[in-house]
Amino acid sequence: MAVTGEEVKVAKQLEANINWLNRELGVKESFDVIRRDIIFAGRRASLFYIDGFIKDDIMLYILRRLSELEREDLAPSPFKKTLQQYINYIEVDTLEDLHQVVDKVLAGGLALVVDGFEQVIIIDARRYPARNPEEPDLERVVRGSRDGFVETLLYNTNLLRRRIRDPRLRIEILQAGSRSKTDIAVVYIKDIAHPRLVEEVKRRIKAIKIDGLPMAEKSVEELITPGNWWNPFPRVRYTERPDVAAVHLLEGHVLVMVDTSPSVMIIPATFFHHLQHAEEYRQVPLVGAFLRWIRFLGVVVSVLLPPVWLLLALNRGLIPPGLEWLGPKKIAAIPLMWQFLLAEGGIDLLRMAAIHTPTALATALGLIATILIGEVAIAVGLFNPEIILYMAVAAIGIFATPSYELGMANTLVRVVALLAVGFWGLPGLVAILLGTFLLLATTKSFGVPYLWPLIPWDWRSLKSILLRSPVPLQNLRPPALKPLDEDRQPAPAYKPWPWQDRETLEERASREARLQDRVQDKD
Structure with a gap:
């Protein structure tokens, strides 16, 4: 068996290949790693696969087809005729490196090792355990599609292909994790997304050096956005809706899809991306x-x-005058600041408990929280009623935030602001708010300012955030992404909004000149 560097070449002798694969795959050590020895056309062969990953009907068909062959059927080119004529399946590949064979088998492929062949035939007859696409719990809409991403990468790419039938849609597969070998798909539209953005995303994924990614997309996010441990604001946006992902692809964003995760990362993402919801466009x-x-x-x-x-x-x-009614009429047993902090902890604890509570007991959990805890705490004088009211309003605002990650970041800012007010009063509140604004202003997501289009100022783009633009006016892609093709559709000949600005001839000429420069940079 020839060994070249890290490669282990396939040998002509079947026994040498079988012994190496048995050792690496742990045949007879792991009950689900199967080796099936067969003979066809007078040649000995072995099949290696993972039990449960292979479609039984496909494997049965291939075995029946091979068992009918005679020695003369393979003459004069046994390998070529076996591959091209007698393995009647769509997805078939060949490998010369046994390390790659092991990777393919562990990913669900069927490896056919034949005596005398210096290549292994890989049949992609995988069948992953998968659930049906369902509407995501965090991104429900009154009207709209009810399908959502699932944990199987191939299903997710199919949901995107169904919405964008563009031949320039690219889905590149990378792997990360020396042991998990997790599949990561980088998705973009070739003539829209800026090549530097695409290359930067792929470079960061290729630079991942870790043994495994069992937490899937969240582990990938922390590895490709360094320094995020001290910044609570998310620099990528997550979505489980294929329609939302497709919209961002058409704007020039890049998607990162990790196998075993139903959440797709949208890169880059600004603060205002986390405040948008599909319901606004329905x-x-x-x-x-x-x-x-x-x-x-x-x-x-x-x-x-x-x-x-x-x-x-x-x-x-x-x-101020006229608001003298603000404030508690009677101080409870616990200082006001600690009442807020205890209520904050109680709400977060209740939220975590709701996640782990079976649906049948969710109503009982709500009754316990509101009646036995909230009402009794007020009745015995531990809490002021206003504390419960304002914290409930704040919790509703957090739940109304489309991005769960942004909602948790805002919760942390609120807690720090409460501590600052309790210890330092007005200067403490001003310092926290100013520090938060400076943090947002200096944060970037893959080169895009986090507060764009507020900082730097872009009035044309800011209007589309403050007001949900009609579809006929959505004729330009976000300039912060530097898309290669800025036009989504021709500019309308009318103004649906009275305040809508028309693009002047000078502005269009300047934009076309910038587009030409980007094309030259790409070349």
């Missing part, structure tokens, strides 16, 4: 804009309401 523009502003208001209230109320309650002199 309604008429005016209703969509209304839903968006209600969501914006809920996010702001969830962060600022508890610390601002605590500041006014502790400093009565800051209360």
